[in-house]
Amino acid sequence: AQSVTQPDIHITVSEGASLELRCNYSYGATPYLFWYVQSPGQGLQLLLKYFSGDTLVQGIKGFEAEFKRSQSSFNLRKPSVHWSDAAEYFCAVGTGGGNKLTFGTGTQLKVEL
């Protein structure tokens, strides 16, 4: 069965600093991979996705992620964090044609001003 691991439960960074959120997945075939962001009291918003092609994918709000098959990883990065990026971030793998999502447990990002 597929699984997603987000090893960092909480991360705190200073505004303007770079950010990397880790995600490791377990899935037998080529995965559909996603990063979602959830602001307090809100639903999930798609940041970016990967399913084929270039392993470095660009998303919204200045985020990017790199798919590394050899490491089964799909880490999310941002060069310079803004205070408004404080939220919870979820990595997910899509199976069953890609729509059945298995989520990681999330990483709560705090941004210090």
Add this chain to the structure above:
Amino acid sequence: NAGVTQTPKFQVLKTGQSMTLQCAQDMNHEYMSWYRQDPGMGLRLIHYSVGAGITDQGEVPNGYNVSRSTTEDFPLRLLSAAPSQTSVYFCASSRGTSGDQPQHFGDGTRLSIL
């Protein structure tokens, strides 16, 4: 476009009561699904539907029923609520059943079972 609309936003139930969480989308999406979100566990798939009249179970289906009589609506029913069903419930939809179609999430229903 309203996107994915979930009602109610908040609900408190007593153990043993039944209720239906509503989900509607106005994007003519084929695929709809329900997730529950619990602290420290991320989101887990309850049920999903690949089109009107077709539903299937996800990872945690016990205690929940669904039906899909129209493309727009995908209600989730709790037949006899239990405290373990206290959670935040999210409905999602996407245009197709392939993984390259992004899923759109509603704002959630926060459900407490006493």
